[in-house]
Amino acid sequence: MIQQFDPPKRRLLGPGPSDIDPRVLKALSRHTIGHLDPEFVRMMDEVKQLTKYAFQTENELTMIVSGPGSAGMETCFVNLIEPGDKVIVCQNGVFGGRMKENVERYGGTAIMVMDDWGKPVSIQKVEAALKENPDSKILAFVHAETSTGVESDAKALCKLAKEYDCLTIVDTVTSLGGIPTLVDEWGMDAVYSGSQKCLSCTPGLSPITISPRAVEAIKNRKTKVASWFLDLTLVMQYWGGGVKRSYHHTAPVNALYSMHEALLMLKEEGLENRWNRHQEMHVVLRDGLEGLGFSYLVPADCRLPQLNAVFLPEGLEEAPIRKRLLEDYNLEVGGGLGDFAGKLWRVGLMGYSARRENVDYCLQSLKEVL
Amino acid sequence: MIQQFDPPKRRLLGPGPSDIDPRVLKALSRHTIGHLDPEFVRMMDEVKQLTKYAFQTENELTMIVSGPGSAGMETCFVNLIEPGDKVIVCQNGVFGGRMKENVERYGGTAIMVMDDWGKPVSIQKVEAALKENPDSKILAFVHAETSTGVESDAKALCKLAKEYDCLTIVDTVTSLGGIPTLVDEWGMDAVYSGSQKCLSCTPGLSPITISPRAVEAIKNRKTKVASWFLDLTLVMQYWGGGVKRSYHHTAPVNALYSMHEALLMLKEEGLENRWNRHQEMHVVLRDGLEGLGFSYLVPADCRLPQLNAVFLPEGLEEAPIRKRLLEDYNLEVGGGLGDFAGKLWRVGLMGYSARRENVDYCLQSLKEVL
Numbered sequence: 204m205i206q207q208f209d210p211p212k213r214r215l216l217g218p219g220p221s222d223i224d225p226r227v228l229k230a231l232s233r234h235t236i237g238h239l240d241p242e243f244v245r246m247m248d249e250v251k252q253l254t255k256y257a258f259q260t261e262n263e264l265t266m267i268v269s270g271p272g273s274a275g276m277e278t279c280f281v282n283l284i285e286p287g288d289k290v291i292v293c294q295n296g297v298f299g300g301r302m303k304e305n306v307e308r309y310g311g312t313a314i315m316v317m318d319d320w321g322k323p324v325s326i327q328k329v330e331a332a333l334k335e336n337p338d339s340k341i342l343a344f345v346h347a348e349t350s351t352g353v354e355s356d357a358k359a360l361c362k363l364a365k366e367y368d369c370l371t372i373v374d375t376v377t378s379l380g381g382i383p384t385l386v387d388e389w390g391m392d393a394v395y396s397g398s399q400k401c402l403s404c405t406p407g408l409s410p411i412t413i414s415p416r417a418v419e420a421i422k423n424r425k426t427k428v429a430s431w432f433l434d435l436t437l438v439m440q441y442w443g444g445g446v447k448r449s450y451h452h453t454a455p456v457n458a459l460y461s462m463h464e465a466l467l468m469l470k471e472e473g474l475e476n477r478w479n480r481h482q483e484m485h486v487v488l489r490d491g492l493e494g495l496g497f498s499y500l501v502p503a504d505c506r507l508p509q510l511n512a513v514f515l516p517e518g519l520e521e522a523p524i525r526k527r528l529l530e531d532y533n534l535e536v537g538g539g540l541g542d543f544a545g546k547l548w549r550v551g552l553m554g555y556s557a558r559r560e561n562v563d564y565c566l567q568s569l570k571e572v573l
Numbered sequence: 574m575i576q577q578f579d580p581p582k583r584r585l586l587g588p589g590p591s592d593i594d595p596r597v598l599k600a601l602s603r604h605t606i607g608h609l610d611p612e613f614v615r616m617m618d619e620v621k622q623l624t625k626y627a628f629q630t631e632n633e634l635t636m637i638v639s640g641p642g643s644a645g646m647e648t649c650f651v652n653l654i655e656p657g658d659k660v661i662v663c664q665n666g667v668f669g670g671r672m673k674e675n676v677e678r679y680g681g682t683a684i685m686v687m688d689d690w691g692k693p694v695s696i697q698k699v700e701a702a703l704k705e706n707p708d709s710k711i712l713a714f715v716h717a718e719t720s721t722g723v724e725s726d727a728k729a730l731c732k733l734a735k736e737y738d739c740l741t742i743v744d745t746v747t748s749l750g751g752i753p754t755l756v757d758e759w760g761m762d763a764v765y766s767g768s769q770k771c772l773s774c775t776p777g778l779s780p781i782t783i784s785p786r787a788v789e790a791i792k793n794r795k796t797k798v799a800s801w802f803l804d805l806t807l808v809m810q811y812w813g814g815g816v817k818r819s820y821h822h823t824a825p826v827n828a829l830y831s832m833h834e835a836l837l838m839l840k841e842e843g844l845e846n847r848w849n850r851h852q853e854m855h856v857v858l859r860d861g862l863e864g865l866g867f868s869y870l871v872p873a874d875c876r877l878p879q880l881n882a883v884f885l886p887e888g889l890e891e892a893p894i895r896k897r898l899l900e901d902y903n904l905e906v907g908g909g910l911g912d913f914a915g916k917l918w919r920v921g922l923m924g925y926s927a928r929r930e931n932v933d934y935c936l937q938s939l940k941e942v943l
Contacts (some may be wrong), residue, residue, distance in 0.1 A: 205623065205840070208616045210606045220826060223605045231827060232602035235593045235775065236580045237905045246578045269777060270640040272821040273802045281800075293889050304801045362703045390844040405605065407639060407777065407825025411909065429799050430651075431674045450910070453769055455777025456590060457601060458828060459908055462576050470575070535607045540820070 213529070214556070216565055217537035218349050218510060219377070219408045220399035221553035224368045230464035231457055232411055238454040246463055247454075251442065253466035257379060257402070258394060258412045259474070260386035264435070266442040267462055268395070268409040269455050272376045275395030275409025277305060278433045282413075282421050283341060283393055290341040290371070293324040296348035297540050298374055306343070309429055313414055314339065315449065320348075320542060321500045321512070324355040326363065333367040337404065338460070340420075342369045347378035349400075350540040352512035353501045354382065358389040365390055376400060379410070381468060381481045381509035381553060392417040393436030400459075401481065401509055403554025404465035408458055425493050465554075481508045484557040491566035495573060500547060509552040509557065512543070514573065521545060524572055528533075532568040583899070584926070587907035588880060589747070590769035590776045591923035593831075600834035601775055601827050607762050608824040613716055616833055617824070623836035627749060627772070628740060628764060628782045629844070631755035637832055638765070638779040639825050642746045644767030645779025647675060648803045649742045650746065652783075652791050653711060655761055656680030660711040661702050661739070663694040665725070666718035667910050669733055670824065676713070679799055684709065689871045690718075690912060692883070694725040696733065703737040710790075712739045717748035719770075720910040722882035723871045724752065728759040729892055735760055735867045746770060750782070750839060751879035751923060753808040762787040768828075771879055773924025774835035778828055835924075847924075851878045854927040861936035865943060870917060879927065882913070886943065891915060894942055902938040915928065 215222045235447070236243050255265045267276045280302070284290065288311040292302045295318035296558030304315040314336050316328045324344050333339060342364040346357045349563065359371060364371045370392040378384045386394055392414040399406035413435065421428075421435055428434040437451055469477060485508030491500070496516030499506060515521050522539065522545065528534045537549035585592045606613050624636045636643045650672070652659065657679040658810050662672045665688035678682040684706050686698045694714050703709060712734040716727045727743060734741045741763040748754045750771030756764055762784040769776035783791070783805065791798075791805055798804040807821050839847060855878030859869070860942045867885030869876060891908065892915065907919035922932065 204589050205619045205837060208767055208830060210604050211612055212604050213606045215607060217607055220605055228602040232598040234580050235590055235754060249575045270644060271822045274640060277802045308797055308799050308801055375932055405827045406823045407828055427678055429678050431678055432647045452641050453776045457775045458777055460578060467575060502829045
């Protein structure tokens with residue numbers, strides 16, 4: 204006999220989803236209206252404006268994809284890649300590998316630039332790959348690798364791509380709202396993120412933004428976009444940009460209410476303040492974890508404040524401790540992925556989760572458990 | 574200066590989304606937990622069980638796609654179609670046209686069986702197409718056309734497809750929960766629906782179910798599925814079915830809470846009672862509308878009770894009246910699509926919207942406005 208589901212009150216200090224502010228949850232459950240209702244359309248315009256603020260961009264094609272970050276990723280790749288296109292893909296963790304999958308499934312050729320997990324993308328290797336492959340159309344990389352907690356130098360990579368006349372596709376799922384992600388200033392072209400990390404919105408949405416030169420490339424495609432659902436030439440009409448809104452698919456109405464509220468809270472706090480908050484909470488957590496014998500995978504100069512990949516003190520098995528934290532302390536921290544499965548933890552301090560109260564609770568719980 | 578968004582309290586009697594029961598909205602805003610949390614995984618098992626009940630199926634591969642109905646549609650097509658496949662596509666409204674788009678974008682050839690908008694798919698024409706194209710792999714059709722309010726004979730079409738050794742892809746976006754949709758008894762193979770119609774769940778999710786013979790076809794593909802995000806061979810691992818759950822993408826946690834609650838309410842009410850409720854409310858609405866001079870597009874024997882496509886009384890312009898209903902009565906009814914734009918209304922009575930109170934309010938408002 205199935206009962207109503209009453210989730211436990213966890214604190215989410217994993218790699219996402221992060222804790223959600225009660226204001227955002229309240230917005231989520233507001234009265235549903237039609238997706239073509241003028242009031243809803245007005246709200247969507249505001250969501251667009253707020254998303255432009257979050258990305259620090261003036262790109263007209265800035266919107267929320269009606270699916271999780273993976274759908275946002277696929278939106279960028281499926282619209283920009285045509286069969287035969289050469290794409291330089293940087294891989295230094297799980298998500299670079301997904302980029303490769305995306306390129307190949309849409310008929311492109313992926314030139315891989317490999318770096319060790321936990322290391323940032325090597326600018327030198329990318330430059331060498333660009334030199335060797337002057338016919339490359341796109342450079343694709345992950346700004347903040349969720350699998351390892353490393354930041355790559357997005358600014359330098361975008362500059363390099365421009366020099367070699369390449370478009371960029373940039374994964375900012377874990378960076379947006381947590382560290383500077385300056386789309387226009389750095390010259391990123393097709394950028395996707397996720398709702399459930401440093402924006403602390405309900406999981407299942409993906410903000411994206413596309414530069415005018417990437418829009419041109421999409422408009423000049425010789426072949427149809429392989430996906431109807433993610434075809435930006437169709438979706439654009441729905442999200443406006445000079446054209447009359449036409450029906451494409453039913454928008455996730457309530458989820459977009461929560462996105463509106465989460466982005467409004469970001470605006471109220473201010474991007475710089477939010478970046479600083481992530482940094483400050485990271486320092487407290489880091490000192491505490493190192494004091495307990497944890498050590499970081501990633502060197503300090505390219506470490507993400509919002510995602511702390513740490514090895515446990517010598518001799519401890521990670522899984523049983525993580526389980527105990529969840530069951531006895533209602534505290535979620537993440538395990539490792541890939542080669543790091545069973546070897547490290549990923550402790551996230553993202554968005555609403557990045558509060559002193561949570562850091563203290565986490566450190567105190569660890570002291571008791573270890 | 575952007576403010577918090579406070580949506581007006583509309584009554585949703587359009588083609589979807591439908592009104593949402595307060596229980597479902599409450600579930601939606603429950604505390605977010607991790608998508609790999611054992612408690613969440615347990616809830617997903619229940620969602621799967623309840624979805625099997627809604628579809629009346631024992632199909633092991635029954636799940637919720639993390640996107641709207643269009644994503645569910647694309648999931649069925651992208652997984653079953655390989656380049657060169659021949660697909661018989663029945664079109665008698667907007668959504669058959671989308672099926673054609675899907676087939677062609679994935680490299681298939683669509684053999685179109687065309688019927689007038691408002692008429693059900695012709696069994697005779699489909700049989701002729703099957704005879705002429707014995708190498709067809711799939712028959713695709715819409716069970717309940719949201720653009721016209723017509724029901725096609727899914728049972729007869731599936732029987733025919735089996736005789737000609739074809740798989741079926743069936744759009745049940747507007748039928749599921751509103752009229753009998755018997756997946757196993759009728760022998761449907763790949764079936765998708767939407768959350769926001771007769772299930773009265775938050776918009777943005779798509780329940781799907783895939784028969785064992787369709788699963789076989791997917792497993793025997795010679796080419797990779799074109800979409801990583803919608804690749805069922807990967808998603809299957811996440812939704813279980815004997816295999817250990819592995820991470821694919823971050824599930825839309827809160828939306829799935831609301832799906833759990835909406836499906837639980839369907840189970841509590843019972844499918845037959847829900848079908849009957851839709852029929853009973855339809856009769857009251859129909860009598861009232863006809864009394865006011867409205868006339869139906871679709872003949873009574875293939876008319877969907879949950880979606881009433883009606884012409885306005887002679888001489889009335891539809892758009893200003895629809896606008897007045899929305900603005901002065903907070904009542905949403907839908908306009909026409911395609912050739913019917915500006916010519917008819919689509920009055921939906923779906924799920925929680927299908928209540929006597931709403932029907933009376935709708936008829937009373939119309940009396941005042943006309």
